[in-house]
Amino acid sequence: MSEKASLEMEVKDLDLWYDTKQALKKVNMPVYKNKITAIIGPSGCGKSTLLRCMNRMNDIIDKCRIEGEIRLDDKDVYQKNYDVVELRKRVGMVFQKPNPFPKSIYENIAYAPRIHGVKKKKKLDGIVQQCLKDAFIWGEVHDRMESSAMGLSGGQQQRLCIARALSIEPDVILMDEPCSALDPIATAKIEDLMRVLVKDYTVVIVTHNMQQAARVSDYTAYMYLGELIEFGETEQIFENPQEELTEKYITGRFG
Amino acid sequence: MERMVEDFHNELEKLKKRVVRMGNLAQDMLKKSVKALKEKDTDLAKEILNCKNEIANMDEKIEQDALKLLTLFQPMAKDMREMATVLKMITYLARIGRYGKDIANITLELADKPHVKELVSIPYMAKEVDSMINDALTAFENEDVETIDGFTAREKNVDELRYSIFRECLTYMMEDSKTIKRCARYIMVARYLERCGDHAVKMAEKVFYMVTGEHIDLDPPGPTPDCEL
Numbered sequence: 105m106s107e108k109a110s111l112e113m114e115v116k117d118l119d120l121w122y123d124t125k126q127a128l129k130k131v132n133m134p135v136y137k138n139k140i141t142a143i144i145g146p147s148g149c150g151k152s153t154l155l156r157c158m159n160r161m162n163d164i165i166d167k168c169r170i171e172g173e174i175r176l177d178d179k180d181v182y183q184k185n186y187d188v189v190e191l192r193k194r195v196g197m198v199f200q201k202p203n204p205f206p207k208s209i210y211e212n213i214a215y216a217p218r219i220h221g222v223k224k225k226k227k228l229d230g231i232v233q234q235c236l237k238d239a240f241i242w243g244e245v246h247d248r249m250e251s252s253a254m255g256l257s258g259g260q261q262q263r264l265c266i267a268r269a270l271s272i273e274p275d276v277i278l279m280d281e282p283c284s285a286l287d288p289i290a291t292a293k294i295e296d297l298m299r300v301l302v303k304d305y306t307v308v309i310v311t312h313n314m315q316q317a318a319r320v321s322d323y324t325a326y327m328y329l330g331e332l333i334e335f336g337e338t339e340q341i342f343e344n345p346q347e348e349l350t351e352k353y354i355t356g357r358f359g
Numbered sequence: 360m361e362r363m364v365e366d367f368h369n370e371l372e373k374l375k376k377r378v379v380r381m382g383n384l385a386q387d388m389l390k391k392s393v394k395a396l397k398e399k400d401t402d403l404a405k406e407i408l409n410c411k412n413e414i415a416n417m418d419e420k421i422e423q424d425a426l427k428l429l430t431l432f433q434p435m436a437k438d439m440r441e442m443a444t445v446l447k448m449i450t451y452l453a454r455i456g457r458y459g460k461d462i463a464n465i466t467l468e469l470a471d472k473p474h475v476k477e478l479v480s481i482p483y484m485a486k487e488v489d490s491m492i493n494d495a496l497t498a499f500e501n502e503d504v505e506t507i508d509g510f511t512a513r514e515k516n517v518d519e520l521r522y523s524i525f526r527e528c529l530t531y532m533m534e535d536s537k538t539i540k541r542c543a544r545y546i547m548v549a550r551y552l553e554r555c556g557d558h559a560v561k562m563a564e565k566v567f568y569m570v571t572g573e574h575i576d577l578d579p580p581g582p583t584p585d586c587e588l
Contacts, residue, residue: 314435355434355435
């Protein structure tokens with residue numbers, strides 16, 4: 105990676121408590137534009153918590169307290185009066201288990217643009233088609249747009265969810281273990297898709313699969329017990345990590 | 360899972376020990392081949408030829424087992440660097456062993472004629488090269504990059520020795536055309552030894568990468584030594 109990447113988001117001195125338990129400790133991390141950033145670390149290290157902070161999904165959790173900043177366009181998304189709906193429009197999310205709406209394939213994609221004010225059928229049709237194409241699933245579903253999305257395979261459902269995330273043209277897509285419920289072929293498709301999407305979007309992915317992080321991401325963050333231990337270019341993290349904890353984790357010498 | 364990881368690290372250790380054993384064999388083949396050449400010991404030369412299959416088998420078996428480990432465990436960081444170094448080392452070592460075999464063949468070809476003069480430069484050069492191979496192997500075994508300090512200068516020295524043997528041979532060949540066949544072989548032997556030195560340098564570079572994660576060039580391009588008389 106020779107070209108200098110520019111910042112899309114920036115996590116600054118972020119602390120997070122679930123009640124009395126501190127889950128994130130002074131996390132500082134850049135998220136570069138049009139790059140894939142992978143967050144790795146053992147279970148319970150706070151990686152999903154950090155990801156969810158990026159579009160304020162933790163707001164709905166009781167007794168969750170946050171200090172510090174997450175900057176998007178040089179504005180702290182946690183500042184008072186920040187429009188959370190607008191934030192989630194700009195920072196979309198794809199979850200571990202595919203979660204399509206129990207509606208038709210078409211409606212899954214058209215839903216968000218419609219509530220954001222797109223009314224014309226022709227325009228909606230265009231958005232739906234484009235998103236499905238961008239998520240590499242158009243060819244598999246174009247002749248059954250009115251069928252229930254629940255009838256799709258796991259891999260197809262996950263790509264549909266990615267297409268749904270694209271429908272409101274976000275800047276950032278957060279993915280929380282998007283492939284852990286998928287077989288290797290469906291996983292490969294999602295990974296290919298990520299590499300294509302990153303040309304137009306910024307992607308942050310949480311994964312337990314280190315080979316996946318090594319394959320798809322440009323930058324990797326290693327977290328342990330709520331702290332960001334090491335952040336760097338993926339090649340460096342997996343080939344020559346600077347921190348002993350990172351080395352131990354990725355070589356399986358942990359504990 | 361922990362058990363599996365432990366297995367991997369045990370297997371990796373075993374693999375590294377096998378590389379060292381292969382290295383000792385390659386070193387032995389080269390060392391003995393020069394001894395056989397110097398002393399016109401055809402029995403020893405034949406003994407070396409018999410090692411040819413053994414080193415080829417080691418190369419093949421270690422490679423197969425390394426690939427199996429790579430596939431099963433997909434190692435990262437230092438584990439990955441160690442695997443990569445193992446795979447490169449065995450190629451260099453197999454080549455060093457083969458040069459030993461080539462010198463043994465030359466020994467048999469030249470068996471019916473006396474040497475042009477007592478061999479001094481070639482055994483001296485072989486000793487230098489052998490110590491480089493030895494140090495590269497020690498560095499690998501002990502993960503100690505200090506052992507390979509000074510490899511750049513040693514490599515230059517070996518290059519110079521090759522050209523000095525070349526020049527020396529030219530004088531004999533010009534003096535007496537009957538020496539041409541033998542001298543041409545000596546020049547080849549010097550060339551083989553110089554290549555073995557290069558392989559030692561390459562091994563040292565890989566060991567440095569294995570230990571530090573950094574790439575290093577121990578043989579930067581420089582002026583070619585003068586081959587004119």
